[in-house]
Amino acid sequence: MPPGPGWQYAHVALTRLVHQVREVGFGQRTSFADGVLTVSAEQARGLLADEALAAVELSWVSPGQSARIVKVLDAVEPRSKGPGGGGIFPGFVGPARPQGSGETHVLRGATVVTAGFLPRAQEALVDLSGPAAALSPLGATHNLVVEFTPAQGAQWERVDAALRRGALRLAAALAEASLDAAPDAVEELPSPSAGARGGDLPRIGVVTNLQTQGSFKDVFVYGRSFGAGLPTLLDPGELDDGAVVSGQFGHPALKNPTFMHQNHPVVDELRRRHGNDVEFAGLVICPEPVEQGAKELISLFAAKVCAAAGFDAAIVTKEGGGNADADVALKMDALVDLGIQPVGLYAEMAGVDGTGPSVVVAPERATAMVSTGNYDHVLHLPEMEKAYGGEQFALVKAPAAASFEVPTAVVYCALSPLGWGRIAARSG
Amino acid sequence: MERAGIPTALLCNLVSIAERVGAPRIVRTRGIPYPTGDPSLDADAEKRWRRQLVDCALEALQTAVDEPTVFEAGQARSSTPPKMPVAAAAGADHA
């Protein structure tokens, strides 16, 4: 049965043309051939130029190096839909118009990463070798690190906006170099048929909370802060095309950078299993506000949207710690009340020895929870030869490249609320 | 304290939280910042309201309960919201 007229986007599917990046470097002009990505630093600096930035510095930081990136802000996977971006990153690079269909070129294995001080940003860290490398998605990618010096007297909000716009432009320009290259893989992505049951398989969808708590803790949808929004269905292809962009720099291990939205692990999993053991029922995005009344409204509203889209079960994801647990808990209970089975992804805060109460706010009626690891679990990091993003790691008052002990909480995306990680806390 | 055999009457406004954490005898009050008062009333009426709350607490302490039970002290309440004392209003810290 074809979906109704309200679900126009459900007809279309996205094709990802994947180019694997195996080698990176700088050169006269930006190019991509045979897995080698070459970047013109001059062109990149031009794309990042803004009156709020006095200078930017570019470095490639690659897997296996004795290198650390500190004060990591956002990370973006290079993608393009055509010359000038072809509509990629709508609201920032392309016009703010619905995307998520057609073809999208992906430079897999590379990222553009901004790193440096911004107010309210909590210090995040990525190691390219050693025990923490496997805990972050950026530990296995070639990262074009953008360090910056703010212009004299520039407002921090302007600096933040300039970095975001510049990084997205740069990511689009890098992928543009691959438009004529033969892809390593062509991925035809199924699109959920929201509201219409296609068969007997259980309909599972995903509810993703975007932390929208003011400047430096905000997430943008089609270029606009989602802070005043209400839960809405989004085609997963819209995530692929960069409709959701992160400006959220709190809780390093519990944040969802743009890279993670572009590669949403639960979406990937539901796509992979669509037609096998599940029917992908849809993606609902929700703001994650500070205030309790707003959390309650949004949670009830999200459950209503899931019911309208015919979910049998919903995977609920969050961003941030503490109060963000309440957003998951409220949604899980609201879903139970509408007869939808919720599963919440929770990072635990169980203390160094794992004995503390591990969940800040647990649901009252729902009980199915997946652990993405213990925030407080201590890691011993070795000394690195080189550090990017800053001289110091302020949390431990040590030089950024030094050997030190840190909680898992500081490692970029280590407890990914979107389900990227392969760690969990277990009772033992 | 209950576990040690001392019955308690909990006077509070956030009754739902008290029930959830399992307080056995709960007396509902009118506002978070003034459990045993009601600044919207004149001084005499407020004193009477406080007495009613304490009477109700006493009744609760003499009542056998198996689970969280809410006791209501009865009195028609004022319809005007309480005004914060002006001199002390500055610097109020809402956590």
Added chain:
Amino acid sequence: MARIVHYINQFFAGVGGEDSAGTGPLLLDGPSGPGRRLAELVAPEHEIVATVWCGDDVAADKVDEIVGLVRSADPDLVVAGPAFTSGRYGLACARVVAAAHQAGVASVASMHEDNPGLDEAGAAPVVASGEVARRMAPSLERLAAGIRRLLAGETLTAEDGRIGAAARLTVVTDDNAATRAVDLALARLGGDAAATEIPLPRFDRVTPAAPVADASTVMLALVSEGGLVVADNPDGLESARATKWLRYPLEDRDALAPGDYMSVHGGFSTAWANEDPHRILPLDAARELEAEGAIGGLLGEYFVTTGNGTSVANARRFGVEWAADLRRSGARAAILTAT
């Protein structure tokens, strides 16, 4: 042969009851009290080489001193209890094994599942005891079995009667969390109503105490978490995340004058409380009840803390300490005001 040091309270050490609850700690050679039977149960492989006892009123605050005495006897294993449902004793047992465990000494405590101290044992294992001392014999048997397993290098599980929250340890998984989430959703939709990776926190459900038969014969206490202290807060009660509670006299006082008292609570506007402290502590009304004979008496002091982000562990300790204090002073019921 492994060396065991046993921690007990003043009562089980045979020193005395409530009158001795403020004494200790002290180190004794060999087993004492219930330790004698425990020693038989773990012999001949293991030996209780020393006993440390401390009075219930002071033990929870003298954990460092107690653990120092325990370690002076060079133990391979520290055992505490059984504490049954005794709150102060359980709290002390839990803190002693938690501290010993953290110091790298194998430890185990024994208490009933309802003991408020249970959650303070940290990463040290606790095995279930009976509810009351009448269940001493089977409780010691289970504890002895646990001791043998621990000293054999094994880990205690629910099958050994282990209770309390087990530590949450970080493990590496085969599948990422997204895959596990979809698997869990399918398991639930398939009818497995219990499947989860995070067991929900255990709620501390208390059985309500019996009511007072006749309030006119009973001494009543006033207790508050509203942060109401004497002017200028000389004792430094915290405005949030309180770690202590305070007591202030009510004798010879029929009312609380504004200016003499203030609330330091950081979670709400204290303007109303400061304008009339009776809005936090109903002393005026309680005095009326006393004058009319509706209550047998009013305790000559009130207890106060700040309930604002206060940890459950601290709040539970305050409750245990208040209960013990009230029992000693003869108060048999309490009015608690909460903001």
